[in-house]
Amino acid sequence: MNIDDEKFDGLLLAIAEKHENGIPQFLDTIASFLRRKTDFFTGVSQAEWEGLLLGVFQKQYEKAITQNSGNGNQSVTKQDNRKAENIAKRESRDEENAPKEEISKPINDVDDESEKEEIGKLKPNSGNGCTLDNYSWTQTLQEVEVKIPLKTSSTLRARDIDVIIGKSSIKVGLKNQEAVINGKLCAEVKQEDSVWVLQDNNIVLITLEKINKMNWWDRLISTDPPISTRKINPEPSKLSDLDGETRSLVEKMMYDQRQKEMGLPTSEDKRKIEILEKFKMQHPEMDFSNCKFN
Structure with missing residues (x-):
């Protein structure tokens, strides 16, 4: 091990111990510092800082693999695997018992003058969509996923559900009852690639394939309250899945959309x-x- 690797261990361990949620929160603190105190995110393109991060972590990953394989201690590996399995099981239980995502709240406070137009719009949920009283939806640049819990004590089957997906409209509900969703979609979708399933006997899960894959939706149907698309936080891994040309085009479109929204x-x-x-x-x-x- 390089002595320089241990140079800041004491400081970093002291910081890490203050984070109850472990490594994700620790990494978020580091990223927050880079955002607030440096031009790491804004001084270069998204592709460049993503590549830098990936290179750094890939290098440390390869060192970890080399060190573990050199130790030849299989019992440690098995023990670590068991720990990982137990953590995964515990996290799975925690996720099942976790409270449902809160209803999306309106934005009342803004940081600067340019964001005054965002007041009153809803904050996006964790999936860059919106959580309403009767249903919720999330989105990527490629598709929209809608989750509709149907309030009934009966065990439902697909034949009990009425789902009609049009190119620019959607209707969902129990047959012979008032629809839970019925209106014009925010944008057009590919009918042939949009599907739905019945989950856990009372939840309708719909996947809508966007036609325009360059824009974020600010609502599911025209009568919904709008969310702030400026508050959307796209997952970097989703962009990295695209080929170079498509990714550059998507990044350009996202940049132009943000610029237009800010005038x-x-x-x-x-x-x-x-x-x-x-x-x-x-x-x-x-x-x-x-x-x-x-």
Whole structure:
């Protein structure tokens, strides 16, 4: 082991001990420090800081594998495996007993002037969607997942459920009863790739395949209260699953959407401005005071 590896062990252990939720909270503290005190996230592209993080952790992973294989202590490995299995079982029980996700709450406080328009909109739930009284939904850039618990004491079968998925509409409920969801979708979906299943005898789970995979939905149907798409936190691993060209396009679209929501120039607007500035430098004799972009 490199002596430098142990240089900050005392400090890091002291910090780690203050985190009741273990490694995830510890890593979140480090990421928070980088966000608040450095330009780690904003000074480079998302692809660059993701690549840097992946490279660092991959390097340490390979060292861990090499060290473990060199020890030749199989009993330790088995013991660790048993611990991991017990932790997984415990976490599974905790998840089952955990309280249901709270209903999405309106945004009342904002950090700066540019976010005033967000007041009154709902905060996205942990799945970048919304949790309402009768159903909840989550989303990625590719699809929307809707979860509808049907309030009945009866054991339901698929034939008892009425689900109609249109290109731009959806209707869900028990047959011969008022629908739980019935309205125009936020955006169009691929009917042939959208499916539903009955889960645990009383929960309808629907997966809607988006046609436009570049935008976040701010609501499921037109009558729902909107969520703040500026508060959406896309999972980096989802973007990393895309090929290079598609990922670059998605990142550009996400950037442009955020810029539009904040009333700032998009990447295309910036490109036009740069061209104009260059042209102005080449032709100082011309008057560009009335020049506007469409």
